[in-house]
Amino acid sequence: MTRDAALSHDALAEQFPAAEFGESYxxxxxxxxxxxxxxxxxxxxxxxxxxFIDVCGVxxxxxxxxxxxxIELLSLEPPSRLRILVGVPGDDPSLPSITGVFAGADFYExxxxxxxxxxxxxxxxxxxxxxxxxxxxxxxxKDAPVGAVPVQFKGSNQAT
Amino acid sequence: xxxxxxxxxxxxxVLGKAVGWARTRSMWPASFGLACCAIEMMATGAAHNDLAxxxxxxxxxxxxxxxxxxxxxxxxxxxxxxxxxxxxxxAEPKWVISMGACASTGGxxxxxxxxxxxDQVVPVDVYVPGCPPGPQGLIHGILTLQNRISxxxxxxx
Amino acid sequence: xxxxxxxxxxxxxxxxQMGESEALPEPPEKPTPSRRRTLxxxxxxxxxxxxxTGRFTDEGAQEMLAEEEPDVLAGQRGTLVVDDYDEAAVxxxxxxxxxxxxxxxxxxxxxxxQLELEGETIxxxxxxxxxxxxxxxxxxxxxxxxxxxxxxxxxDYLSPFHNELCFSLAVERLLDLEVPPRARAIRILMTELNRxxxxxxxxxxxxxxxxxxxxxxxxxxxxxxxxxxxxxTTGLRMNHNYIRPGGVAADLPDGWEDDLVAIExxxxxxxxxxxxxxxxxxxxxxxxxxxGVLTPxxxxxxxxxxxxxxxxxxxxxxxxxxxxxxxxQYEFDVPTAEHGDVYDRFVLRFExxxxxxxxxxxxxESMPLGDYRSEDRKVTPPPRARIDQSMEALIxxxxxxxxxxxxxxxxxxxxxxSPRGELGMYIVSNGGAKPWRIHxxxxxxxxxxxxxAMLTDSLIADTIAAxxxxxxxMGDVDR
Numbered sequence: 001m002t003r004d005a006a007l008s009h010d011a012l013a014e015q016f017p018a019a020e021f022g023e024s025y026x027x028x029x030x031x032x033x034x035x036x037x038x039x040x041x042x043x044x045x046x047x048x049x050x051x052f053i054d055v056c057g058v059x060x061x062x063x064x065x066x067x068x069x070x071i072e073l074l075s076l077e078p079p080s081r082l083r084i085l086v087g088v089p090g091d092d093p094s095l096p097s098i099t100g101v102f103a104g105a106d107f108y109e110x111x112x113x114x115x116x117x118x119x120x121x122x123x124x125x126x127x128x129x130x131x132x133x134x135x136x137x138x139x140x141x142k143d144a145p146v147g148a149v150p151v152q153f154k155g156s157n158q159a160t
Numbered sequence: 161x162x163x164x165x166x167x168x169x170x171x172x173x174v175l176g177k178a179v180g181w182a183r184t185r186s187m188w189p190a191s192f193g194l195a196c197c198a199i200e201m202m203a204t205g206a207a208h209n210d211l212a213x214x215x216x217x218x219x220x221x222x223x224x225x226x227x228x229x230x231x232x233x234x235x236x237x238x239x240x241x242x243x244x245x246x247x248x249x250x251a252e253p254k255w256v257i258s259m260g261a262c263a264s265t266g267g268x269x270x271x272x273x274x275x276x277x278x279d280q281v282v283p284v285d286v287y288v289p290g291c292p293p294g295p296q297g298l299i300h301g302i303l304t305l306q307n308r309i310s311x312x313x314x315x316x317x
Numbered sequence: 318x319x320x321x322x323x324x325x326x327x328x329x330x331x332x333x334q335m336g337e338s339e340a341l342p343e344p345p346e347k348p349t350p351s352r353r354r355t356l357x358x359x360x361x362x363x364x365x366x367x368x369x370t371g372r373f374t375d376e377g378a379q380e381m382l383a384e385e386e387p388d389v390l391a392g393q394r395g396t397l398v399v400d401d402y403d404e405a406a407v408x409x410x411x412x413x414x415x416x417x418x419x420x421x422x423x424x425x426x427x428x429x430x431q432l433e434l435e436g437e438t439i440x441x442x443x444x445x446x447x448x449x450x451x452x453x454x455x456x457x458x459x460x461x462x463x464x465x466x467x468x469x470x471x472x473d474y475l476s477p478f479h480n481e482l483c484f485s486l487a488v489e490r491l492l493d494l495e496v497p498p499r500a501r502a503i504r505i506l507m508t509e510l511n512r513x514x515x516x517x518x519x520x521x522x523x524x525x526x527x528x529x530x531x532x533x534x535x536x537x538x539x540x541x542x543x544x545x546x547x548x549x550t551t552g553l554r555m556n557h558n559y560i561r562p563g564g565v566a567a568d569l570p571d572g573w574e575d576d577l578v579a580i581e582x583x584x585x586x587x588x589x590x591x592x593x594x595x596x597x598x599x600x601x602x603x604x605x606x607x608x609g610v611l612t613p614x615x616x617x618x619x620x621x622x623x624x625x626x627x628x629x630x631x632x633x634x635x636x637x638x639x640x641x642x643x644x645x646q647y648e649f650d651v652p653t654a655e656h657g658d659v660y661d662r663f664v665l666r667f668e669x670x671x672x673x674x675x676x677x678x679x680x681x682e683s684m685p686l687g688d689y690r691s692e693d694r695k696v697t698p699p700p701r702a703r704i705d706q707s708m709e710a711l712i713x714x715x716x717x718x719x720x721x722x723x724x725x726x727x728x729x730x731x732x733x734x735s736p737r738g739e740l741g742m743y744i745v746s747n748g749g750a751k752p753w754r755i756h757x758x759x760x761x762x763x764x765x766x767x768x769x770a771m772l773t774d775s776l777i778a779d780t781i782a783a784x785x786x787x788x789x790x791m792g793d794v795d796r
Binding site for chain 1: 389454455633758763
């Protein structure tokens with residue numbers, strides 16, 4: 001399995017002293033505090049990570065901060081990936097939106113809001129995208145039920 | 161499932177059989193392909209397993225011109241009202257085939273997002289199991305439905 | 318707060334610790350910004366709503382509104398990335414909002430498009446998705462890593478092998494597991510053959526949408542040859558659950574070399590037919606050239622990858638850039654084009670079918686002998702016959718199929734080149750037998766988002782051609 005070639009991150013590390021660079025199974029990751037997020041993503045785009053790939057959320061439940069928003073970027077010359085991890089606390093699940101930097105983050109942030117309840121400030125149209133409008137709850141949170149019905153007989157009280 | 165409308169006599173029995181035969185020989189499906197089963201439904205309509213030999217290659221886009229709805233795929237909570245609306249727009253007599261495991265019972269996705277069985281939304285005549293059912297399975301389901309209609313079992317809903 | 322019973326084992330399990338243990342957090346107090354929820358809160362609790370809620374339609378906040386905020390308008394007009402938007406072309410005539418889908422013969426699944434039309438010209442497009450949302454990411458958290466491929470294979474249902482491959486590669490990365498060379502070669506063989514089958518289906522349905530009705534019959538005919546091979550090898554025509562962490566589920570069947578030679582002949586003949594049918598037909602040229610254009614800047618901003626990016630001139634193919642599963646040992650070209658329109662995408666996809674058949678031939682000719690799955694008994698179940706003979710084999714089999722094999726803690730992102738673009742999976746493991754989080758980055762999600770950029774200021778008939786050329790699979794979009 002090839003290791004991803006690295007783009008020089010020194011410029012980013014200098015500009016953002018609070019960002020912690022690291023490695024996860026051969027992939028470059030960086031943990032960024034949420035107040036620096038938009039500036040960091042813009043700076044990353046300027047040094048070469050031009051292709052937007054993904055935004056998703058993870059619920060770690062019993063960790064502080066509870067949520068983590070993961071932003072995946074790609075650079076084509078030289079080919080390299082960068083994963084930005086932002087911790088989002090559970091009692092204040094909001095962070096700034098990066099739609100101003102990458103237009104493609106629009107739907108992805110709506111999906112993260114839909115599934116986790118994380119509010120993206122500055123997003124132009126933060127509404128539910130995958131679930132109906134009047135759905136209550138955020139199903140990918142760990143304390144939300146799977147919603148399984150009893151399998152053996154639909155009317156029974158037994159699960160599975 | 162079927163209500164006899166009048167005591168059967170020789171005239172209406174023969175006419176009933178003729179009507180049943182005619183109904184089955186050119187059933188037009190409304191295209192309601194949702195997910196993977198839709199691919200197998202299209203494969204059934206294609207050259208190798210030909211649905212046209214049963215008179216069914218015309219998948220009508222408009223439900224008002226269709227009399228069979230093959231629900232092919234998983235029905236999510238957001239899609240359920242649309243499914244019901246399309247079913248209501250079809251004119252009598254109409255039949256529903258629930259194709260695949262997800263349409264019949266929710267399949268392997270026993271969770272918040274899917275309607276656990278499309279019979280919670282529309283009345284179903286034939287359930288075709290499989291994930292996805294191959295074209296042979298779907299054709300078997302269609303032929304089962306056709307035999308029941310010819311025999312006059314599904315006359316009135 | 319009690320935990321719901323596990324859908325597989327039926328028992329109530331507590332969630333493993335991920336870090337410091339602390340009390341469960343209180344739910345947030347301020348109202349969520351969904352417009353309907355805020356109105357409900359305002360009505361129920363009497364508090365003031367921070368967001369103007371009087372503007373949504375009767376059907377909900379996800380609909381296209383007749384009047385919108387300027388930055389939302391920019392998104393629906395496809396001008397968020399100001400690369401080729403011509404300000405002077407917009408006029409102030411009367412417009413109407415028309416709904417396409419979700420039940421529609423030409424939207425390639427349950428996609429709903431709301432179009433604001435000025436005559437026949439599209440001024441705004443709003444894709445509304447979610448009609449096939451299956452909660453697969455949530456279901457994936459309840460299934461073990463061995464059961465994972467059954468779940469992910471149904472996401473992008475036109476190329477199930479790619480989903481399984483991506484999942485297996487990600488898990489093997491976490492496990493730091495090497496699969497034997499034969500397994501790697503079989504994986505590439507099946508995924509490239511899947512690419513051929515997927516492109517044939519795409520050509521068939523897109524041809525049908527554009528009006529070449531016989532294309533539909535031809536495309537499916539050649540695809541049946543590939544599906545027959547899949548059924549012979551994996552047992553199923555679609556949604557195979559064949560590529561699993563550790564290798565593949567079964568070895569290639571007898572006579573596979575002859576089958577592949579026959580498939581290559583059939584498909585190449587068919588390709589010659591399609592190109593003769595379409596590529597110089599004046600109606601086809603009119604309908605596809607200059608339609609659905611995406612500029613490279615828009616591709617970067619929206620995350621558009623795959624054939625759409627290569628048609629716009631971006632030379633990016635994961636098989637060349639971040640090779641996986643030993644594909645670097647095969648020789649193949651990655652074609653690119655420069656106009657970024659529907660015609661270029663046709664040319665590229667037909668050429669990709671030829672290149673993929675070349676890879677399949679090379680993989681068949683150089684297929685190494687050996688195991689088709691890893692020998693690591695902690696991951697791959699032992700052969701069934703051994704269970705009678707060896708106690709260890711019995712225990713391994715039992716553990717793998719009931720509890721599942723444990724994967725070390727960590728998170729990884731793995732991408733493969735699916736026929737639609739970059740298919741990525743982000744898997745977080747907490748050291749247990751089930752993934753803590755599995756997120757699938759489907760390429761069609763980004764492509765559907767780029768529809769406003771493709772469609773604005775084009776004719777409504779171009780919607781069908783452009784949408785079809787983007788090859789969206791709604792299972793990938795909604796998961």
